Amino acid sequence: MILIVAEHAGGQLAKSTLEMVTAARESGREGPVTVLVLGQNVAEVANAAAAFADQVLVADLPGLATYNAEVWAAATAQIAQEGEAHTVIIGGSRSGREYAPRVAVKLDAPYLEDAIALKANGNALQAQRYTYLARVTETVEAEAPVIVVTVKPGSFAPAAAAAAGEQYDVELDLPAPRIEVTGRSLEKSSRVALTEADVIVTGGRGVGSPENFATYVEGLADRLGAGVGATRAVVDAGWRPYAEQVGQTGKTVQPKAYVALGVSGAVQHLSGMGKSKYIVAINKDAEAPIFKVADYGIVGDVNQIVPALIEAARK
Amino acid sequence: MKILTLVRQVPDAEARVKINAQQVDLEGATLVIDGMDEYGVEEALRLREGGANVEEIVALAVGPKRVEDALRTALAMGVDRAIHVETDEKLDPIALSGIVAQVAQAEGAGLVLVGGQEADWDSQALGAATAERLGWPQLTWTNELKVEGDTLTGRHDVDDGNESFRASLPAVVTTQQGLNEPRYPTLPNIMKAKRKELRKDDLATYGAQPRVRVVNSEIQTRARLNRMIDGKDPQAAAQQLLELLRNEAKVIA
Numbered sequence: 340m341i342l343i344v345a346e347h348a349g350g351q352l353a354k355s356t357l358e359m360v361t362a363a364r365e366s367g368r369e370g371p372v373t374v375l376v377l378g379q380n381v382a383e384v385a386n387a388a389a390a391f392a393d394q395v396l397v398a399d400l401p402g403l404a405t406y407n408a409e410v411w412a413a414a415t416a417q418i419a420q421e422g423e424a425h426t427v428i429i430g431g432s433r434s435g436r437e438y439a440p441r442v443a444v445k446l447d448a449p450y451l452e453d454a455i456a457l458k459a460n461g462n463a464l465q466a467q468r469y470t471y472l473a474r475v476t477e478t479v480e481a482e483a484p485v486i487v488v489t490v491k492p493g494s495f496a497p498a499a500a501a502a503a504g505e506q507y508d509v510e511l512d513l514p515a516p517r518i519e520v521t522g523r524s525l526e527k528s529s530r531v532a533l534t535e536a537d538v539i540v541t542g543g544r545g546v547g548s549p550e551n552f553a554t555y556v557e558g559l560a561d562r563l564g565a566g567v568g569a570t571r572a573v574v575d576a577g578w579r580p581y582a583e584q585v586g587q588t589g590k591t592v593q594p595k596a597y598v599a600l601g602v603s604g605a606v607q608h609l610s611g612m613g614k615s616k617y618i619v620a621i622n623k624d625a626e627a628p629i630f631k632v633a634d635y636g637i638v639g640d641v642n643q644i645v646p647a648l649i650e651a652a653r654k
Numbered sequence: 655m656k657i658l659t660l661v662r663q664v665p666d667a668e669a670r671v672k673i674n675a676q677q678v679d680l681e682g683a684t685l686v687i688d689g690m691d692e693y694g695v696e697e698a699l700r701l702r703e704g705g706a707n708v709e710e711i712v713a714l715a716v717g718p719k720r721v722e723d724a725l726r727t728a729l730a731m732g733v734d735r736a737i738h739v740e741t742d743e744k745l746d747p748i749a750l751s752g753i754v755a756q757v758a759q760a761e762g763a764g765l766v767l768v769g770g771q772e773a774d775w776d777s778q779a780l781g782a783a784t785a786e787r788l789g790w791p792q793l794t795w796t797n798e799l800k801v802e803g804d805t806l807t808g809r810h811d812v813d814d815g816n817e818s819f820r821a822s823l824p825a826v827v828t829t830q831q832g833l834n835e836p837r838y839p840t841l842p843n844i845m846k847a848k849r850k851e852l853r854k855d856d857l858a859t860y861g862a863q864p865r866v867r868v869v870n871s872e873i874q875t876r877a878r879l880n881r882m883i884d885g886k887d888p889q890a891a892a893q894q895l896l897e898l899l900r901n902e903a904k905v906i907a
């Protein structure tokens with residue numbers, strides 16, 4: 340069987356789970372597509388998942404109330420072993436890529452990380468992935484009785500509802516978490532999620548200040564119905580939350596249009612947005628590297644161009 | 655406590671990537687310590703300077719002969735000694751974690767520091783896989799770290815924000831930008847580093863086998879329109895850009 344570990348938050352099945360279902364079905368690997376739901380009070384998530392999978396395994400346990408890498412890895416490996424999974428698919432979120440390697444070690448399995456495409460090749464499994472700050476696309480291959488994969492968010496179309504999969508409750512032997520969380524600061528944005536937005540307006544240090552960021556970047560995003568992104572420089576300066584960061588150490592996005600305001604275009608930033616369909620750059624420095632990847636560029640001051648854009652978009 | 659800090663060598667981020675015979679070709683590329691690992695080396699030094707009970711700091715690298723340069727840099731930054739497992743074999747992170755874990759055990763390390771993401775393979779797997787092999791907890795994407803006795807506290811990034819944590823040593827910590835500013839080796843320290851121990855180890859000792867094969871690598875760049883709009887008249891530029899986005903790119907209504 341192909342075992343997918345569901346990603347969910349706030350009682351909702353995440354879109355990434357449906358993307359993993361597509362990855363499983365497109366891979367050409369055989370056997371039922373099984374979704375494992377880990378958590379507490381996850382009946383609704385399990386019901387939602389059942390519409391997309393051949394079967395759903397539900398571990399609704401107090402020990403799974405909050406994510407912990409060791410606990411998630413133990414649970415996943417246990418189910419993979421009991422169900423004799425030959426493929427384990429985990430989301431390529433920060434947490435997914437944190438516990439998936441532990442699952443691979445536990446199962447003595449090869450690990451294909453952050454796949455953007457998956458294809459069976461006889462008994463082997465081939466994956467494509469980005470390397471060298473997303474400048475290279477590599478095809479990697481592994482062959483083993485069980486293979487662990489993480490799937491990059493946004494790389495597969497979400498699956499459409501198909502059959503009503505049976506649900507089964509599962510028992511688990513969970514380790515006690517050894518990391519105590521003493522504080523949490525969650526950054527919830529009220530805007531369109533970056534990984535789901537068709538248009539993203541991103542501000543860099545060139546925007547000048549947190550106040551300007553609100554006026555120009557949020558102002559333009561509101562006009563265009565867009566998500567808001569930020570560079571690492573802006574996040575490090577404390578102008579914007581980390582949740583908005585795009586790049587190597589932030590989110591990877593692929594909108595139809597990416598509008599970069601006062602962004603220099605450092606390789607680490609490009610690695611997170613370079614696959615956008617259209618890139619727009621506004622920067623006062625004609626030599627800024629962002630123009631090399633831009634479809635439309637304006638050499639100019641954001642203080643002048645952006646108010647004009649907001650005004651023009653209003654009409 | 656002994657700290658083991660892993661050092662990888664990667665092409666400089668600004669360097670052009672070349673492909674030859676379907677594989678990335680590093681011939682002639684400028685190679686540097688992976689920035690994410692450098693934060694780990696720096697953090698080990700700062701923990702000691704900050705008064706934590708650090709007996710020794712050991713840097714480990716696995717790779718071809720040239721990787722010595724990265725170890726020399728770590729020695730010049732201030733680590734006490736280095737271990738080089740010399741091999742031309744490409745080891746995937748899960749295979750590599752087997753070596754890191756064995757060295758950590760043999761050295762009796764209480765803390766292993768590894769970069770959070772590799773700048774060449776874009777992998778985040780090494781820290782977690784090492785922790786699993788050792789049976790230790792892991793703290794990933796750490797941007798604040800304190801060690802008092804056997805207690806580790808700090809802050810790290812999670813899916814949608816960040817968390818403060820407390821854990822007991824031993825542990826694996828993955829490091830990233832924001833944790834510190836790595837120091838530059840000074841000339842006297844570079845000279846001193848030449849006399850520090852750099853032990854060579856044989857890959858065969860560790861029995862690590864790669865499990866993932868690279869079949870093909872290619873550079874795919876999307877052709878960009880590179881259409882420049884004159885910004886002298888902001889109103890006209892704004893108008894023109896919106897028209898292009900609406901009618902040519904058809905990305906906004």
Ligand SMILES: Cc1cc2nc3c(=O)[nH]c(=O)nc-3n(C[C@H](O)[C@H](O)[C@H](O)COP(=O)(O)OP(=O)(O)OC[C@H]3O[C@@H](n4cnc5c(N)ncnc54)[C@H](O)[C@@H]3O)c2cc1C
Binds near residue numbers: 544572573641
């Ligand atoms: C390991 C590592 C990981 C990293 N990860 C990320 C990441 O995930 N995401 C990320 O973004 N960065 C990341 N970085 C940082 C990256 O290298 C750059 O430092 C960062 O992207 C720069 O942000 P910036 O473009 O906002 O700022 P700057 O580089 O300061 O550029 C500001 C730009 O604004 C222009 N400008 C100034 N004033 C105006 C004006 N009035 N009007 C118009 N233009 C103006 C300037 O010409 C300049 O091009 C990482 C770095 C490292 C080492």
